[in-house]
Amino acid sequence: MNKFALLCPGQGAQSADMFALVRQHKQAASFVQTVLSHQIDQHTLADALSSSRLLFNNRYAQPLIVATSLAHWQALRDHLPAPDLIAGYSIGEMTAHAVSGSMDMQAVLHLATTRAALMQACVHAPQRMLAISGAAITDIQQFATSHELHVAIITADNKAIIAGLADQISAVIPEIAKLPGHDITYTEIAVQIASHTPLMLGAVPGFAQALNGTPVHETEIPVLAGINAEKVTEPATIRSSLLAQLTQTIHWHTCMDALAENGISHALELGPGSALSKMLQTRHPQIACRSIADFRSLEGVVHWVHRQNEN
Numbered sequence: 001m002n003k004f005a006l007l008c009p010g011q012g013a014q015s016a017d018m019f020a021l022v023r024q025h026k027q028a029a030s031f032v033q034t035v036l037s038h039q040i041d042q043h044t045l046a047d048a049l050s051s052s053r054l055l056f057n058n059r060y061a062q063p064l065i066v067a068t069s070l071a072h073w074q075a076l077r078d079h080l081p082a083p084d085l086i087a088g089y090s091i092g093e094m095t096a097h098a099v100s101g102s103m104d105m106q107a108v109l110h111l112a113t114t115r116a117a118l119m120q121a122c123v124h125a126p127q128r129m130l131a132i133s134g135a136a137i138t139d140i141q142q143f144a145t146s147h148e149l150h151v152a153i154i155t156a157d158n159k160a161i162i163a164g165l166a167d168q169i170s171a172v173i174p175e176i177a178k179l180p181g182h183d184i185t186y187t188e189i190a191v192q193i194a195s196h197t198p199l200m201l202g203a204v205p206g207f208a209q210a211l212n213g214t215p216v217h218e219t220e221i222p223v224l225a226g227i228n229a230e231k232v233t234e235p236a237t238i239r240s241s242l243l244a245q246l247t248q249t250i251h252w253h254t255c256m257d258a259l260a261e262n263g264i265s266h267a268l269e270l271g272p273g274s275a276l277s278k279m280l281q282t283r284h285p286q287i288a289c290r291s292i293a294d295f296r297s298l299e300g301v302v303h304w305v306h307r308q309n310e311n
Contacts, residue, residue: 013273
């Protein structure tokens with residue numbers, strides 16, 4: 001029996017046209033219009049969508065990312081099979097719980113906005129994230145620790161994202177090439193906050209209060225917890241995993257392994273971007289992976305999923 005998974009992305013692939021596909025769908029388009037009218041500080045999310053400066057600002061990026069994935073799901077859910085498993089990357093883990101039905105979509109959008117504001121309040125000096133590839137994870141971890149930095153996300157056995165104060169990240173860049181390994185490279189991540197590190201500890205009390213004030217229901221569709229790739233369906237575990245990932249490393253490589261171990265045959269990334277589907281395809285080539293970003297129409301997405309279901 002074929003098994004279907006959904007992937008919910010985090011920050012990094014935002015673009016001004018990331019809602020373009022869902023505007024073809026009346027209900028989803030109405031949802032988008034309502035979301036974009038929401039104001040944060042002096043700007044609406046519509047303002048942020050049309051501003052290259054604001055689009056990657058954490059305060060706006062997190063709710064916009066969640067809104068994009070949820071709008072795509074609204075447009076597609078009546079035409080696709082229910083997913084057997086959902087995995088969300090960083091802020092995408094919150095999206096995943098709205099898709100699973102454990103939390104209301106509007107409640108998750110509100111939580112995403114709250115989360116972003118609380119995390120931004122932890123930025124007392126500029127912060128950066130940097131992806132390193134080609135070195136063993138243990139070496140990357142040791143490197144980060146020795147320079148008072150943190151491993152925020154592990155994406156492969158030889159790839160991880162480190163995070164910390166911007167000055168400290170800049171200072172270690174010349175040292176990265178000295179790491180043991182093969183074809184050592186680094187890439188700047190378009191996220192201006194040290195997510196999933198102890199630098200976010202100040203956000204924990206407020207986010208815990210927000211989570212406790214949000215209705216959460218048990219769901220039949222499991223979501224993989226980013227911190228340990230465990231399948232979560234119960235309210236207490238949902239809340240604790242979402243809270244923990246603020247300050248703890250995301251083990252995305254083990255989440256991808258869990259998808260394979262659970263017999264997933266095909267996976268659809270809800271967008272924006274296609275980073276998650278590409279990573280999964282690389283790590284587990286037997287899983288057919290596509291992103292909504294690969295298609296020109298919603299009908300094309302539906303056709304692809306159903307074709308994989310029938311194979």
